[in-house]
Amino acid sequence: MSLTRLNIQAFRNITSAQLLTGTGLNLIYGQNGSGKTSILEAIYFLGMGRSFRSHLSQRVINNEDDKLTLFATLTLPRGESKIGLRRFRSGETEVKIDGDKVKRLSTLAETLPIQVITPESFSLLFEGPKSRRQFIDWGAFHADPEFYGAWVNVRRILKQRNQLLRDGASYTNIQYWDREFVRYAERVTEIRNLYVDSLNELLKGIIEEFLPQVDVKVSFTRGWDSKIDFALLLENQYPRDLATGHTVSGPHKADLRLRVGNLPVQDALSRGQLKLLVCALRIAQGKLLKQQIDKHSIYLVDDLPSELDAQHRQLLLKQLADTGAQVFVTAIEPAAIVDSLDKPPSRIFQVAQGCVTVIE
């Protein structure tokens, strides 16, 4: 799958642009503040209905406009597909796939699986478990069609359960919700666990190439002690949950543990090595998606050269090319990318003050 045409209107500093994109590597270069990241962000917005930079979607609408419009033509194995998204300053979003209105944004994500690698990608390893959970759930969502429904139910019941705890409900009242909660929590956990197992198999080879001297171990923790029956645990933990006003253990506390020996990776690796590890994780996800559901991801790599030496830049670009996926890479100087490639990029775009020009 690849994006063949992208139209951007009133997105950040890009008032209007049309990009005829290549199937392989698309290089986007320009000065600081020119609008390179905004192009990646626009593709992400089209696939996810939100930004990877700001949780406030209104901020991406051009300051002079009251709505943004994104439109793309995709080439899929079954033929061409057209995706359109319009976001209004009022907060309303309209999405169309092949002319039909789409209500759920998850339909967009299914159509356009996107992987992002930015200088902020370290957050996957450093921040709390939320971003690592999102990483697992991206894969679980695409790998198993049951995942999304089970996950939505876990969130819904957890919200109700926590409200009951804050209201001081008796365990008898809570137990009614727990039966369903346990069922969906176990399903979500089972899919997540299977997903991390499959990912680990692919990840080993990629990590060996990126970080040959380092023995990184990646494991899944479900959010409660796996030796204890979850229903029983919820019952036993009721007094503690009641005291804190929320459910202390469960799938909402799941995590991905990344270690070198006994140390968390952030204490054992350099910044460049951490960046390579994040890239390895993302590349493994893309490769696994292709294996599992025969779908390519689209890779958005912002400021690829930063913090990587020439040899690792080359290795990363080779690994990205090996995925067979369409890749969008930004850099300030085009040579930083072109010099690290075996063959020229499929397309090169220059961005200056929000205007996009195709160079090759």
Ligand SMILES: Nc1ncnc2c1ncn2[C@@H]1O[C@H](COP(=O)(O)OP(=O)(O)OP(=O)(O)O)[C@@H](O)[C@H]1O
């Ligand atoms: N809503 C908006 N309306 C108009 N301009 C905006 C809006 N939001 C951000 N900008 C501007 O858009 C410009 C493009 O930013 P962007 O982050 O895409 O640049 P970049 O080329 O990736 O820069 P860098 O190399 O520094 O990362 C910035 O100058 C920013 O001030």
